[in-house]
Amino acid sequence: MNKKSLSEQDICTKYVTPALEQAGWDIHSQIRQEVTFTAGRIIVRGRLHTRGVKRRADYVLYRQKNQPIAIIEAKDNHHAIGDGMQQALAYADALDVLFVFSSNGDGFLFHDKTGLSGQVETELSLDNFPSPDTLWQWYCQHQGIAEQHTQTVVQAPYYDDGSGRSPRYYQTVAINRTVEAVAKGQQRILLVMATGTGKTYTAFQIIWRLWKSRQKKRILFLADRNILVDQTKNNDFKPFGQAMTKISKRQINKSYEIYLSLYQAVSGNEDAQNIYKQFSPDFFDLIVIDECHRGSAKEDSAWREILAYFNSATHIGLTATPKETKDTSNIEYFGDPLYTYSLKQGIEDGFLAPYKVVRVDFDIDLQGWRPTKGQKDKYGNLIEDRIYNQKDIDKNIVFDERTYLVAWKITEFLQRTGEYQKTIVFCNDIDHAERMRQALVNLNPERVKENRKYVMRITGDENEGKAELDNFINPESRYPVIATTSKLMTTGVDAKTCKLIVLDQRIQSMTEFKQIIGRGTRIDEDYDKHWFTIMDFKKVTELFADKDFDGDPVQIYIPKPEGPIDPPEDGEETDTATVAGKEHPTPADGDENTGIGGDEIKEPRIKYVVKGVEVNVAAERVQYLGADGKLITESLTDYTKQCVKKQFATLKDFLKSWTHAERKTAIIEELSEQGVFWDDLRDNVCKKLGYEMDAFDLITHIVYDQPPLSRKERADNVKKRDYFSHYQGAAKQVLEALLEKYADTGIEPIEDVKILTLDPFSEIGAPIELINAFGGKPGYQQALKALENALYQTAQTA
Structure with missing residues (x-):
């Protein structure tokens, strides 16, 4: 052979x-x-x-x-x-x-x-x-795996519910590395996995294999948000069944093997409140710490005391954002990550949703504002005489007109792209979230009339809003549509169908930024959630350009002698609540009674509220996530030229491929994969010229500076050349209808044979009859090819 x-x-x-x-x-x-x-x-x-x-x-x-x-x-x-x-x-x-x-x-x-x-x-x-x-x-x-472990631990099977669900490849790597590390006796393990990549499911499979092999017999899963514990117990951990319990402050039952708990449920400021001490220090042999970048990372935190108490257990930390500051270090505690699966890799693999950034800058943010001499705010407070810039806005000073303009831009976007897209608006504090809620309600009266919960403030201080958190997360619940918040929805909110994230909060913490972006990265095929938009009013998305945005964590924590802890850097996780110009305390982060974190506060300060200042949009641009995972900041036309010329260096190259292509749609799809944003090009170019062009003219005009023709002009040129005289009867009617469809919608639809099932073709005859009018499918395809050649005849001879 x-x-x-x-x-x-x-x-x-x-x-x-x-x-x-x-x-x-x-x-x-x-x-x-x-x-x-x-x-x-x-x-x-x-x-x-x-x-x-x-x-x-x-x-x-x-x-x-x-x-x-x-x-x-x-x-x-x-x-x-x-x-x-x-x-x-x-x-x-x-x-x-x-x-x-x-x-x-x-x-x-x-x-x-x-x-x-x-x-x-x-x-x-x-x-x-x-x-x-x-x-x-x-x-x-x-x-370095000992023989005695290969049959028991390393080869212990995954949980299989018979549904066909199995770990994705990166989850398999994380699980296997962890199980092997435990088998070799490693006591501190850190897994870094981007939000939306299934950290909890990965943790479940790790625990399942270690538990089933009896390598680990009593396991504690710790989280700092009630919603995280409940979601874990009811979803991913459900197969543990009767072996599992959730720890509460009311009672301790030591007969279970799998325990889930809030840090807050087992610890307190006094020994009497430290429920965890009712367990012996060697009771648990495995502790899994979810979202370990938060309080558990701090060396002097009460939560770290729990880990120190159960020091003999294996500790596995899970995080999307390993926290490395001068006071806090995951790496110092857990060691370098055993495995990292980043946001960039998740998007590249198609497991996480890509994003588009709409950046809006206001003149008052860029230029600053200074009060006139003796000017008072609307509550009668004398405004301190200085220049207020973006750092001050919504923190030290409020401009009602700016709040309205942000709300208007959000409303305008939703009205253009879909008014029922789940939207989270991140505000500076609770007061800001309430003002934003009011502005959005007033700008969306029809939607609010349909349901008053169209816009809700969901913050840690307000029970009515917090009660709607589950409805916001639930894809089957239409309302609330828009949630205004500050810190409460930064983490622990699995809002898979969230399509718009609005940033009107000044964020300098990379950890917090990654967590917020993570609210949109989940994909939900069933609800047509494949990508999301970030609308940025505070230049927060400049952090995308930071070398540390999606890189490996760098340990910068330096253990120091006993002494006072330095205050957090500006922009780290702090928050305030203000009422009528004065701040008031809010519930502590993670309070068990609230169920989910609230809003940390600083010392009270005056916040001026100013009305009557003109605010205008100074600049607005759309940025795209390119194939290399970086935001495209150049103009759309320049970027298109760059993409197309990688494939077709000259006009001659492009014309040759276009002419000989069996389907023009194949070239259009190929350019899509290269990064050409067709719809946005049409929005930009066609609106300026005042007429619709197909993909061919968009490319030849933008990339090769050729004079463009509208689709209607191309169709009219074919008619003028009396092209249809070669055909009779149904065949002629089909070609005339295809030409009209081209003029209306472009080249792609007419290349799909399914078009023959639609009007006006269905009025001429059944699809098989129409194809037979050309002597069969080869004849129909030949006639379609000839029609396409006629459409681009002038260009092909150029």
Whole structure:
């Protein structure tokens, strides 16, 4: 048999798979083919979206169900034996695999990351592929896993409810690394996983495997928000069933094995309130600390006392934002992260929603404001004479007109893109959140008339608003639509359908910024939530450009001798509540009675409230998340030129591809994947010119400076050339209708044969009848191709 004539699939079937079976690999339990492990990046185009290419490995080999151990990338026999190696190595890096193979059917190129086979890369014959036991022995030796742990801990199965749900590839890596670390005796473990990537589900599978293997028998799961504990107990941890309980201050029952608790429920300011001391120090052998970047990270915190009390237990910290300041360090306590899965990687893989940024700057923010001599605010307070800038706005001074303008821009955006999109407006403090609520209510009277809960203030001090938090989170509950808040919804709120995040709060803490952005990163296919928008009024999104935004955490905590703790840096997690110009205390963060964190306060201060100051939009721009994960700050047209010229360096190159393309839609989709934002281009260019263009004219005009024609002009040119005289009857009617559809909607719809099921085609005849009017499908496709050639005839000869 001539191997050169075989496809890649034939090479796998006839050579690769038989070689694996001969080496002792079980085709049913140890070999998986065409393993897709990412979802494909979501590419946003205006109000539409598409999925990019998914990453797929030809073979993933398993020693047991939990543990991928080898990758094989196969190619057809026109390729050299090692041509798939670099691709396979990239997959192996993602999947945390140590043994990597490439094959073209002649044999294997073997890359051994452990070096235990004798060298890094070796060519193997088809009958010399390593056995499962050989690779597993090398794996355990390299990882330092003792033999007694391989059968019990490392090979303990995941929980499987029969639904087909299994950990995603990055969750598998986090779980396996953690289970192996525990088996080797590591006592402090930190996992860093971006918001929305399933930290709690990952924690559940870690605990399940350690619990089922009896490596860990009594486990405590700690969180600092009641809603986090309840969500965990009722959702991801539900399979623990009767073995699980939630600790309360009312009673302690030591007969359970899995315990969930608020820090606040087991600790207090006095020994009598420290419920955790009713357990012996060695009662728990595993403690999982959720959102460990908050209070538990502080060395002198009461919460850290709990961890110190149960010092002999293994401690696993979970966070999306490892906190490293001069006073606080996760890394000092837990050590370097055992595994990190970032926001950038989650978006790239298609598991997290990408975002678009709408940045709005006001003149008063940029230029500052100074009161006239002796000017008083609307409550009669004499305004201190100085220049007030953006740092002061809504903190030291309030401008009613600015609040109204922010609310108007939010309303305008929602009216244009969808008035029932779940929206969180992050305000400076509780007073600001209430003023914003009022402004939004007044600007949306029809929606509020439909339901008074269209806009709600959800803050830690107000029970009516807090009671609506579950409804805001629930995708099936339409109301509330808009939630104004300050700190309460920063974390612990799994609002999967949130499509708009508004930043009117000055944020300098990278930790807090990441947490806020995380409110929008979840994807919900069922409710058409694939991406979200960030509307920024306070230049907060400049933090996207910070080198630390999505990088590895850097430890900057320096243990110091006994002494006073320095005050937090400006912009760190502090908040205030103001009533009629004066501040008042609010419930403490995480108070068990409130169920979720409230609003930390500083010393009281006067906040001036000024009315009658003109405020205008100084600049407004839309920024896009590019394929490299960075915000595009150049003009949309410049960015489009750059994207298109990567693919088509000259007009001649573009025309050639466009002319010979079987489907013009394929080129349009290809340019979408390169980063062309079609809907936004049309909004920008067509509105200025006053007429609609199709994708062809948009590109030739923007990128190659060609004079554009409208869709109607192109259609009229075809009519003038008496193009339809070649056809008769139904065929002529179909082509005339296709031309009209092109003029109305562009080239993409007419290339989809389903258009024949719609009006006016359905009035001419059934789809099969219309196709037969051209002598069958090939004739119809040929006529459509000819129509397209006629549409672009002038351009093609240019």
